[in-house]
Amino acid sequence: MSQTLAPAVAADGTVLPRSRRLLRAVAVVACLPYLALKAAWVAGSHVGIPANSPLLDHGTAMVVANVLTVLMDGAVIVLALLLTRPWGRGVPAWLLAVPMWAATGLLAPIMAGYPLQLLVRALGGSAAGTSGGADEPFLHPWVFVVVYTGFIVQGLALGALFVLYARDRWGRLWRGRTGDLPSGTTGTAQRAAAAAAAVLALFPLALRVFWACGGTAGLSAGTVANRSSDFHVLESLYALSLLAAVTGGLLLAFRRAPALPVRVPLLLAGIGSGAVACWGGWMTAVALMPSGDPADRPTALMLLTYAGQMIVGLLVAAVGARFLAARSARAVKHPAT
DSSP, rough: OOOOOOOOOOTTTSOOOOOHHEEEEEEHHHHHHHHHHHHHHHHOTTTTTTTTTTGGHHHHHHHHHHHHHHHHHHHHHHHHTTTGGGGGGGSSSHHHHHHHHHHHHHHHHEHHHHHHHHHHHHHHOOOHHTTOSSOOSSOOOOHHHHHHHHEEEEEEHHHHHHHHHHHHHHHGGGOOOGSSSOOGGHHHHHHHHHHHHHTHEEEEEEHHHHHHHOTTOOOOOOHHOOOHHHHHHHHHHHHHHHHHHHHHHHHHOOOOOOTTTHHHHHHHHHHHHHHHHHHHHHHHHHHHSOOOGGGGOOOOHHHHHHHHHHHHHHHHHHHHHHHHHHHHHHEEEEOOO
């Protein structure tokens, strides 16, 4: 007896378009090199790690970090399936939004930063800060090519899948212009949170801009010694992420640009808050790991910058979440509007 394979089905019960199946496959395949590399390191392999790399000085801590990052990248596969399988439609909004917000926040600076770093290097910049310097190499250069290329492909495929899924399920929430929004969409608490985020962002923003422009005050000795064009590119991106987050939050809360499409401040707030909060959290976690060289330990000012980023990102994310919840509730009460 022959058996016919069932066609792929989308979240709304229709046959899943070939384009979405292709995007899902691309997202999953793009995860495999990173997962294979991390699994090899957890198993004790030193592939891609130079003999004198500082990574080899922290055995247990690095195993824990590698296991954590394997789980994080594995979550991309879960999200790709969730966005394209029938059961994904029934997942509560927050259970999808939170990991997608985190994934977007972690991947966006890499997707923008790595090509910019390559461009700056091609124009004469150096990669010493990324690799750890010639005297203390961090990883072999090919590892960065494989890993960051995979991250960029993951971000593009997963982002496209989420946009298509969100358009089908929640497209009504970002239609129209900011000035057309009903008065109940934002409240005093949201405006207070957006204003607080804008004030708190001044501290990490000032330091990020200062460091991007070549300043060294507040940086650890190890960071100063290993700075390069890569470092300055990333600092500039962190500053831009803070500006995007605060701008999006203020536009959503105060509606000072009535002609602006709603999706613009939502994108600014969503991507910006995810980038500053998640990378602030990740750098804080890395800072808490034991370091053999005191020169490599983050200073108090660096830790305060990371913490400030996290708080700003979470405040702006709360503004965006409350905005979407209010619009969703209104859409349920007034489906025709």
